[in-house]
Structure formats: C-alpha cells, structure tokens
Amino acid sequence: MDKKKIVVAVTGLNNTDNPGPGIPVIRGIRESKEFDVRIIGLAYENLEPGIYMKDIVDKTYQIPYPSTGSDVLMDRISYINSIENIDVLIPNFDAELYTFMKSEELLKNIGINTFLPTIEQFEERHKSNLPAFGKKYGIKAPFSKDIISPLDIQQIKYEFQYPVLVKGKFYDAYIAYNEEQVTNHFNKISAKWGVPVIIQQFIRGTEVNVVALGDGKGNTIGAVPMRKQYITDKGKAWGGITLSDKKMLEITHNLISKTKWRGGMELEMIKTINNEYYMIEINPRIPAWVYLAVGAGQNIPEALVKLALGMKVEPYKSYEVGKMFIRYSYDLIGDIRQFEKLSISGEL
Amino acid sequence: MLILLPSNFRNKFNMQKMNIKKDIAISESGFVFDPTTGESYSLNAIGVEILTLLKEGNDQQEITDFVLQKYEVDADTFDNNYYDFINMLKQFNLAKTEA
Numbered sequence: 212m213d214k215k216k217i218v219v220a221v222t223g224l225n226n227t228d229n230p231g232p233g234i235p236v237i238r239g240i241r242e243s244k245e246f247d248v249r250i251i252g253l254a255y256e257n258l259e260p261g262i263y264m265k266d267i268v269d270k271t272y273q274i275p276y277p278s279t280g281s282d283v284l285m286d287r288i289s290y291i292n293s294i295e296n297i298d299v300l301i302p303n304f305d306a307e308l309y310t311f312m313k314s315e316e317l318l319k320n321i322g323i324n325t326f327l328p329t330i331e332q333f334e335e336r337h338k339s340n341l342p343a344f345g346k347k348y349g350i351k352a353p354f355s356k357d358i359i360s361p362l363d364i365q366q367i368k369y370e371f372q373y374p375v376l377v378k379g380k381f382y383d384a385y386i387a388y389n390e391e392q393v394t395n396h397f398n399k400i401s402a403k404w405g406v407p408v409i410i411q412q413f414i415r416g417t418e419v420n421v422v423a424l425g426d427g428k429g430n431t432i433g434a435v436p437m438r439k440q441y442i443t444d445k446g447k448a449w450g451g452i453t454l455s456d457k458k459m460l461e462i463t464h465n466l467i468s469k470t471k472w473r474g475g476m477e478l479e480m481i482k483t484i485n486n487e488y489y490m491i492e493i494n495p496r497i498p499a500w501v502y503l504a505v506g507a508g509q510n511i512p513e514a515l516v517k518l519a520l521g522m523k524v525e526p527y528k529s530y531e532v533g534k535m536f537i538r539y540s541y542d543l544i545g546d547i548r549q550f551e552k553l554s555i556s557g558e559l
Numbered sequence: 560m561l562i563l564l565p566s567n568f569r570n571k572f573n574m575q576k577m578n579i580k581k582d583i584a585i586s587e588s589g590f591v592f593d594p595t596t597g598e599s600y601s602l603n604a605i606g607v608e609i610l611t612l613l614k615e616g617n618d619q620q621e622i623t624d625f626v627l628q629k630y631e632v633d634a635d636t637f638d639n640n641y642y643d644f645i646n647m648l649k650q651f652n653l654a655k656t657e658a
Contacts, residue, residue: 417596438597453597454594454597456595457577533584
C-alpha cells in the first residue's frame with residue numbers, strides 16, 4: 212500500500228530532563244504504516260535537542276513565544292506554511308495551546324489542520340476549576356483555591372490542613388508543610404508562571420496517569436493507564452509501566468463521553484489506599500510519556516493526525532499490560548555552524 | 560522479639576481462607592507482577608509454590624500437608640513462616656482474608 216505523504220509540524224522539541232512531548236509524538240507518527248511523513252519542528256529555543264535530531268525532525272523553524280502576541284506567531288506559521296505546506300500542526304505545550312485554539316480557524320483557512328480541545332473544554336479543566344469540574348462530571352477532586360498575593364497565604368490554614376500542594380497555573384508543583392514553605396514556593400512559581408498560584412489539598416496515595424484521545428463526539432479513541440516507576444527531582448517520569456486498571460479506564464471513558472473531549476489529554480490521578488481515585492490534574496495535550504502507549508499497542512499520535520485530517524478512526528480496544536519505558540540521556544554532537552544557521556536565519 | 564497472641568488466634572487464623580488477587584502473574588522464576596499497581600516482587604522457589612497453591616484456592620491445611628510431605632520441616636516452623644508470608648502478602652495488597 213502506498214503511504215500517504217503528509218507534512219506534520221510539531222512543537223515541544225525540548226527533549227530534556229523536563230521533556231516536551233514533541234519527540235515521542237514524532238516517533239509515534241513516524242511508525243505509522245499509513246503515512247509517509249515529513250516532520251517540521253517548531254522551536255522556541257536554539258538548544259531544544261529535537262532540532263539536532265536529524266532522523267527525527269526533517270527541518271526546524273524558530274517561532275516566537277505566544278507571549279509576543281498571537282499575530283506575530285501566526286505570521287511566522289503562515290510564512291513556514293508557504294514553504295512547507297503543512298497538513299497538520301500539533302502544539303505540545305500547555306502555555307501555547309490557547310493561542311493555537313484561538314487561531315484554529317485561521318490555520319484551517321491556510322490549509323493547516325489541528326485537533327485541539329475547545330476553549331470551553333480547555334478552560335473548565337484548569338487546576339483552579341478542578342473541584343467544580345469534578346462536581347459537574349462526578350469525579351473526586353481535591354479541594355483547590357487560587358491565590359494571587361502573599362497576603363492570601365495566611366488564610367490557607369483556615370481552609371486547608373497542612374501539607375498542601377502549591378502549583379503553577381501551567382507547570383510546577385511543590386509540597387508545603389507550613390506557611391513559610393508556601394511563601395517560598397509562591398514566590399518561585401509566580402515569578403516563573405505568573406499568578407494565580409493554586410493551593411491544592413494534599414491527597415495521600417500513589418500517582419497514576421492515563422494518556423487518552425477523544426474524538427470530540429464523546430468517543431474514546433485510545434486510553435492507556437500508567438504508573439511512574441522512577442521520578443526525577445522535577446517530578447517527571449523517567450520510567451513507567453502500563454497498568455491493568457478498569458476503574459481508571461472507566462473514569463477516562465466517562466469523562467471523554469460527558470465532556471466530548473476533543474484531542475489528546477493526560478489525566479493525573481491519586482489512587483488512595485482505599486482504592487479511591489482523585490483527579491489532581493487534567494493536561495489538555497498529549498504527555499511526554501506517550502511513546503509508552505505506542506509501545507503498548509495504541510499509536511495515539513498517529514490517531515490524532517488521522518482525526519485532524521478528518522479520517523475515520525476506529526477506537527483502540529486493548530493495549531499490552533506490563534509494557535515499560537525507561538528514559539535515557541544521550542549526547543548528540545552538533546556543530547557551531549548549525550547553531551549559527553539557526554540563530555541567524557531561524558531555520559535548520 | 561516475642562509477640563504474644565491469644566491462644567485461639569492461631570487456630571482462628573488457620574480456619575481463615577485467603578483470597579489471592581486474581582490478576583497477579585506468577586512466573587516460574589519467582590517473579591510476581593501485579594498488573595493493577597505495576598508493582599513486582601521476587602519469591603524463592605517455595606514461595607512460588609505456596610502462592611500458586613493459594614491462587615488455586617487451597618486452604619492452609621492443604622498447603623501445610625503439601626509442604627510437610629515435600630520438605631523436611633516441622634509443622635510449627637512452617638506455621639510461623641506461613642503466617643509471616645501471608646502477612647506480607649496482605650501488606651502488599653496481594654491477598655486478603657475471606658470474610
């Protein structure tokens with residue numbers, strides 16, 4: 212069978228110790244038996260490792276941060292598209308999603324397909340909205356509250372029992388046992404990600420995660436549960452294993468069915484000693500450990516590309532339990548000329 | 560350390576039937592995998608035999624008879640080891656006592 216030639220643009224090439232999902236997403240798409248794919252990397256920084264992985268990314272373009280304004284970013288994407296004729300664009304950062312969701316129609320008009328959650332879906336699952344979200348969809352969620360100023364920290368003791376989790380609106384989470392520690396974490400997080408900072412009730416148990424894909428009509432196209440086996444000091448999985456957990460899958464299917472979730476997602480849950488599941492976070496994109504799902508039999512990135520292209524996708528029915536991933540670090544040798552080319556021309 | 564138990568405790572314990580978690584995979588090498596939690600454990604050869612017998616639904620008396628017949632061990636020593644082993648299985652949520 213002749214493979215269909217497509218061009219896919221991907222962000223999140225920062226395959227570092229705090230990895231973006233770009234490289235595992237690309238690996239999944241490249242393993243497709245149906246697509247002959249040209250990968251266009253979209254990089255924010257010059258030293259994102261994916262830029263230099265020539266067997267993974269065919270060509271990379273620098274793009275401006277969404278904070279510079281959505282028009283500037285879209286102008287750059289339009290320029291790249293005029294050269295590359297992009298079929299599908301997969302944004303992989305929480306912080307850029309809003310801009311791409313807002314620009315979905317504009318991208319569609321220049322021939323670029325995306326498959327992203329709606330603004331409503333994106334907004335209602337925010338960390339600070341999680342208790343209301345849980346109530347609406349019948350999911351247990353820890354009590355959370357936004358704080359915007361150090362003055363709010365004194366009030367925490369009236370509503371929470373220590374320890375509490377202090378979380379950034381996009382990334383970062385720290386455990387705090389007293390007001391002083393909350394203050395330290397608040398300062399660190401707000402300086403990096405801005406406010407609000409979220410205070411979340413600490414639930415004791417084991418963290419378990421699901422990577423899933425919804426078709427936007429209430430169907431779950433794929434879902435694979437995993438437990439982190441090795442966690443870095445940044446709280447990122449450095450090793451994990453697929454689980455056989457009917458309850459986690461039931462929660463995922465129900466959530467996708469009720470919300471009609473569109474696109475990739477990661478559900479982060481705490482399983483307590485009493486086998487209760489608390490939703491602690493819903494990430495509105497494919498996670499960096501998605502290649503485990505590919506290895507377990509569900510090529511979620513490929514399915515997402517098909518959905519973006521409007522192709523019919525049959526839901527995955529099973530996956531292999533006990534499949535593991537182990538990350539590793541590897542030194543790529545680059546050359547200053549590559550760095551120069553990227554720095555000067557914004558392309559490599 | 561000596562732990563004093565009520566005199567009828569051991570007999571009561573003997574009467575209880577263990578429910579081994581259905582999904583766990585036990586390999587001949589002694590590797591035990593719990594697919595619901597992702598945890599894995601290592602057992603020695605006799606541990607594998609006992610866990611397999613428990614999983615097949617044998618009660619303590621049947622397992623004791625099997626072990627005493629196959630290995631050179633007295634009933635009290637085995638009883639103590641069996642009790643420790645079962646407690647470990649419960650602690651790791653691999654088994655629970657049938658109500």
